[in-house]
Amino acid sequence: MENRPVYGINSVDHALRLATILQQEGPLRVSEAAERLGVARSTAHRLLTMLVYRDFAARDAQRRYVAGPVLHTPAVPEPVAELRQVALPHLHDLTERTAETSHLGVLVADRVRFVASVECDQVLRVGDREGRVLPAHLASLGRAALATLEPDAVRARYGEPAPADVDLDQLLRDLGRVRRQGYALNQQLTETGLTAIGCAVDTGSGALRVGLSLAMPTARYRRDRVGEWTRSITATAAAISRDLHLNAGLAG
Amino acid sequence: MENRPVYGINSVDHALRLATILQQEGPLRVSEAAERLGVARSTAHRLLTMLVYRDFAARDAQRRYVAGPVLHTPAVPEPVAELRQVALPHLHDLTERTAETSHLGVLVADRVRFVASVECDQVLRVGDREGRVLPAHLASLGRAALATLEPDAVRARYGEPAPADVDLDQLLRDLGRVRRQGYALNQQLTETGLTAIGCAVDTGSGALRVGLSLAMPTARYRRDRVGEWTRSITATAAAISRDLHLNAGLAG
DNA sequence: ACTTGGTGTTCTTCCAGGAAGAATCCTCCT
DNA sequence: AGGAGGATTCTTCCTGGAAGAACACCAAGT
Structure with a gap:
């Protein structure tokens, strides 16, 4: 895996890591997300609502967060x-x-x-x-x-x-x-x-x-x-x- | 589409929008990304390097940015x-x-x-x-x-x-x-x-x-x-x- | 019905980080 | 060799991201 960029963006890093956790492991609650990322529950909540907003996450029947449409659907087979x-x-x-x-x-x-x-x-x-x-x-x-x-x-x-x-x-x-x-x-x-x-x-x-x-x-x-x-x-x-x-x- | 969250995170929003543009449209240069998002080229560059770092983007043979492995691969068929x-x-x-x-x-x-x-x-x-x-x-x-x-x-x-x-x-x-x-x-x-x-x-x-x-x-x-x-x-x-x-x- | 504990959500505050702009570097073409 | 265009790096500033507090909600136990 590559090294972390010199001018990395923390908030973006949290969001992308969260998206991959959802894609890889399945349903997650707000407090679990906070624990996994090492951030406050309010921060985790804000990140999750952004992922939902942009279709990287969704809520399941038990209102836990799961991978959303963007992560379920691969990229188009060729550039469009x-x-x-x-x-x-x-x-x-x-x-x-x-x-x-x-x-x-x-x-x-x-x-x-x-x-x-x-x-x-x-x-x-x-x-x-x-x-x-x-x-x-x-x-x-x-x-x-x-x-x-x-x-x-x-x-x-x-x-x-x-x-x-x-x-x-x-x-x-x-x-x-x-x-x-x-x-x-x-x-x-x-x-x-x-x-x-x-x-x-x-x-x-x-x-x-x-x-x-x-x-x-x-x-x-x-x-x-x-x-x-x-x-x-x-x-x-x-x-x-x-x-x-x-x-x-x-x-x- | 849902409304933007009340406590949205701008930097996360830029990154996720950029990821979906890559997934949907194909190769993009730094300056094109900056234009599409309405941000400075240095900002676009930082966002793209974060996406590459977390496997949401990659570079193609002409060094343009394309959707990365996370976006090419759907979520696992069942939670693991x-x-x-x-x-x-x-x-x-x-x-x-x-x-x-x-x-x-x-x-x-x-x-x-x-x-x-x-x-x-x-x-x-x-x-x-x-x-x-x-x-x-x-x-x-x-x-x-x-x-x-x-x-x-x-x-x-x-x-x-x-x-x-x-x-x-x-x-x-x-x-x-x-x-x-x-x-x-x-x-x-x-x-x-x-x-x-x-x-x-x-x-x-x-x-x-x-x-x-x-x-x-x-x-x-x-x-x-x-x-x-x-x-x-x-x-x-x-x-x-x-x-x-x-x-x-x-x-x- | 009440209490407790855990979790989710909203709001406020503060300072550190995200954004832009400048400077520099790199690549390609003439 | 030089120029143009684009990419990357660095610095500075101010605003936005993060935490914590407060509140809301829900389930379980008594």
């Missing part, structure tokens, strides 16, 4: 700065044409991380989800990205046994349907009153599985508009894919 | 406090009987996290590795834990394409041999002059794949002692496994 840069203009166009919020997300293990969002202008709208991490099978763009994987790869991402709330056999059947119809639908799976329709984006990279979606209040969802929305999102996905390949060509 | 508590006395016994350092590790995706270590008393010895995270296929206890998985599960953990330094077909053949002979050997794969011999620990939990190992300077490795070491580590693994099941029985 270029993907964002290429995709954002297309998401702007998509949001303008459909008057609904659009999102882009990257599959990370069995979760999906939202890496770009464009909000629509309507007063009632789905907000920016950038930075959020959700179970992949619940989000439409997550389901769309999962559908690009072989069934065994999906099974392995969820592990064995899979989480209690996941029926893997049913999910795989659903993903088959997503592949056939070319889009995935999330009817209020992630949040009451929110509906999203998503499809996969071909990045040309086996490591980077990406989906995009239109999200809207369920009140604005119309069965007879699904065709139109599907055409819009798949055209956007194709445009992003084309520009990514163009960039790869120029860089190559 | 009990596993540690149960295992440590057995690791003490093993180290005493063999006069070599012993380790316990948990598989996390394609890596293995060292969660308990007992150092031997010899002047030349392998040090404590607790908290370290290594590619699973390089560590003997990682290979032993991988060998408890089905081949497709191994493939999926490494992803497609696998990292350039991993020959998955060869690794799967090696894991077959590990299963047959009951132990894995690491001949200086993780560090020059270090040899380790490991085996799996049956935790009774499909989610928690665990291995243990004896590690020694290569100078003390003896082919004719492998049988003795193998018996020692598998007896220790069986004892840990028995005590875990006993605890599960008492808790149930």
Whole structure:
């Protein structure tokens, strides 16, 4: 292990050590954290609330502190700065044409991380989800990205046994349907009153599985508009894919 | 997202935001980090060196900062406090009987996290590795834990394409041999002059794949002692496994 | 119902540490 | 060799991080 930096920052050190203890050992109470770090209980409490605030910690059912979403989810498989840069203009166009919020997300293990969002202008709208991490099978763009994987790869991402709330056999059947119809639908799976329709984006990279979606209040969802929305999102996905390949060509 | 805590800690907030930017977006230079956070370059530099020190960041080949091991590796699948508590006395016994350092590790995706270590008393010895995270296929206890998985599960953990330094077909053949002979050997794969011999620990939990190992300077490795070491580590693994099941029985 | 002990949370105070800016060092390109 | 840009180190100052006190909450025991 490296030596401690000459101009180290104590408060940062406490926070990062605490985060690793949570990641490695599991639930911790405030007083235990204070003991482990050698700080006062009030200090430990402040550190823990900062970790919760920035998603490095969460509270379990017994209100103890556990590793949070940031520590549960590995980094994206490849840097997404270029993907964002290429995709954002297309998401702007998509949001303008459909008057609904659009999102882009990257599959990370069995979760999906939202890496770009464009909000629509309507007063009632789905907000920016950038930075959020959700179970992949619940989000439409997550389901769309999962559908690009072989069934065994999906099974392995969820592990064995899979989480209690996941029926893997049913999910795989659903993903088959997503592949056939070319889009995935999330009817209020992630949040009451929110509906999203998503499809996969071909990045040309086996490591980077990406989906995009239109999200809207369920009140604005119309069965007879699904065709139109599907055409819009798949055209956007194709445009992003084309520009990514163009960039790869120029860089190559 | 939650509101900022009333008694928030600014320096901690900067550090955690920086860590999430690295995890989400990829390589960043010091001056870019300063810009993103709205702090001076010297401040950004101090924050980044703290993140590197505690394994939340690393430097890439162009010396830019990227997400580090802590952010690449999800939390262990289950809290390991009990596993540690149960295992440590057995690791003490093993180290005493063999006069070599012993380790316990948990598989996390394609890596293995060292969660308990007992150092031997010899002047030349392998040090404590607790908290370290290594590619699973390089560590003997990682290979032993991988060998408890089905081949497709191994493939999926490494992803497609696998990292350039991993020959998955060869690794799967090696894991077959590990299963047959009951132990894995690491001949200086993780560090020059270090040899380790490991085996799996049956935790009774499909989610928690665990291995243990004896590690020694290569100078003390003896082919004719492998049988003795193998018996020692598998007896220790069986004892840990028995005590875990006993605890599960008492808790149930 | 009351008491006790332990833990979590909030608030205040003080001084040491975090932040910026300057200076220096390093690397890459011309 | 020189210049530009970025990284790193050092110093100074003032403000924010840390502790301690006080309070709140909860569970267990009587």
